[in-house]
Amino acid sequence: MDNTLAMVEGEGRQRILAAAEKLFSAKAFDAVSMNAIACEAGISKANIYHYFPNKDTLYLAVLRVASHNLRAVLNEAVSAHGSVLDVLRHFARNHLQALLNRPQLVRLVWREILERGAPRAQEFAEQGFADMFSALVDVLKLGQSRGEFRQDFDPALVATLLLGANVFFFQSRDILRHYPPITFADDPAGYDAGIVEILLRGLVPASS
Amino acid sequence: MDNTLAMVEGEGRQRILAAAEKLFSAKAFDAVSMNAIACEAGISKANIYHYFPNKDTLYLAVLRVASHNLRAVLNEAVSAHGSVLDVLRHFARNHLQALLNRPQLVRLVWREILERGAPRAQEFAEQGFADMFSALVDVLKLGQSRGEFRQDFDPALVATLLLGANVFFFQSRDILRHYPPITFADDPAGYDAGIVEILLRGLVPASS
DNA sequence: GTCTATATGATGATAGAC
DNA sequence: GTCTATCATCATATAGAC
Numbered sequence: 001m002d003n004t005l006a007m008v009e010g011e012g013r014q015r016i017l018a019a020a021e022k023l024f025s026a027k028a029f030d031a032v033s034m035n036a037i038a039c040e041a042g043i044s045k046a047n048i049y050h051y052f053p054n055k056d057t058l059y060l061a062v063l064r065v066a067s068h069n070l071r072a073v074l075n076e077a078v079s080a081h082g083s084v085l086d087v088l089r090h091f092a093r094n095h096l097q098a099l100l101n102r103p104q105l106v107r108l109v110w111r112e113i114l115e116r117g118a119p120r121a122q123e124f125a126e127q128g129f130a131d132m133f134s135a136l137v138d139v140l141k142l143g144q145s146r147g148e149f150r151q152d153f154d155p156a157l158v159a160t161l162l163l164g165a166n167v168f169f170f171q172s173r174d175i176l177r178h179y180p181p182i183t184f185a186d187d188p189a190g191y192d193a194g195i196v197e198i199l200l201r202g203l204v205p206a207s208s
Numbered sequence: 209m210d211n212t213l214a215m216v217e218g219e220g221r222q223r224i225l226a227a228a229e230k231l232f233s234a235k236a237f238d239a240v241s242m243n244a245i246a247c248e249a250g251i252s253k254a255n256i257y258h259y260f261p262n263k264d265t266l267y268l269a270v271l272r273v274a275s276h277n278l279r280a281v282l283n284e285a286v287s288a289h290g291s292v293l294d295v296l297r298h299f300a301r302n303h304l305q306a307l308l309n310r311p312q313l314v315r316l317v318w319r320e321i322l323e324r325g326a327p328r329a330q331e332f333a334e335q336g337f338a339d340m341f342s343a344l345v346d347v348l349k350l351g352q353s354r355g356e357f358r359q360d361f362d363p364a365l366v367a368t369l370l371l372g373a374n375v376f377f378f379q380s381r382d383i384l385r386h387y388p389p390i391t392f393a394d395d396p397a398g399y400d401a402g403i404v405e406i407l408l409r410g411l412v413p414a415s416s
Numbered sequence: 417g418t419c420t421a422t423a424t425g426a427t428g429a430t431a432g433a434c
Numbered sequence: 435g436t437c438t439a440t441c442a443t444c445a446t447a448t449a450g451a452c
Contacts, residue, residue, distance in 0.1 A: 030238040156389040157402045168372025181364040194365045202410025203357045
């Protein structure tokens, strides 16, 4: 069977999705016009409506693909083996690096999280959260069961702290860069190394 | 002199600013129409243009006021006295509570930080960052100079970690709530208490 | 499947009466 | 200072030719 036709059929849809993803990543929903998407995709505006019934459906399709891709990228980045400490350091560094490598995808998904007004698809974002949290919580629990970590802290809280540190770094990087006391704005690996080190050892000197 | 006229003169402007702040806090720039602002303010659309030359200028005015108010709220919340540990705990808890108490202001300012496409006024947001960072860094440095904290960590990095933990909590609260292992989504004070405790003592048991 | 042409409405912004 | 009426522009969305 010749699948050339099917590929050509899908091509138009793919071009539209790619163009829409690029524009929706850069600007908010209402700031992106169907005209701009058509222009970016190199087709006519009316043609978009042949593939997607309306703007909302197109946006949802973009978000679904982006969320899926981002999950894959992040899950791939944080999968690791070795000692608990190595896995933790690896997780932090690679998670942040994955965020920085795919800024458009991250922005697209995070905008959906933050703009609570029009709950278009929080489910996609929540899936990514669940992936990262469960992976990180498992590592921390393993460390606790092995006696390498204290027993008296909540793994979910530490997971939140670490993921939050990376997301915050990703979001605020441009501002952090312009603030003198901060020297790690252009050194994400060093940032996460410092974060993990502090988490492990704490701020207070070991007593007696 | 009768200042009644002046008050009435300013009233129209205030109504517009209040309405615009409410709407711009809930939705993005392009998603808010001048018609909606006029309707919310209870005046005609054309009247807005009597006070503000265009939509951008109005938005900028809203952002300036909001940023100023948010700075005041946050600075008020984190000002404290006492031991270094008390100040640190107080800072974390009250900073997060201040964010949660003024969600509209926070959203308005943070949207400006995240939407890098149209750099309308990053300066406002950066001022707030500088306030919080310098205050927190000062506390940490004081702890170091007093010998209550280790000397070998970067105060700016810990400040980023703590502020990031609060901002991340604020942003992701709705998602955190729906994730089973997390029990602190509705307990910001407990969250920050846990955060600070982990930062102070570390994850690894005190060796020997 | 892709296009041109167009219907319909909302947008930001202006002019001028009161 | 506030309004009604209106501007040109651009949006989403549809119809129909090829």
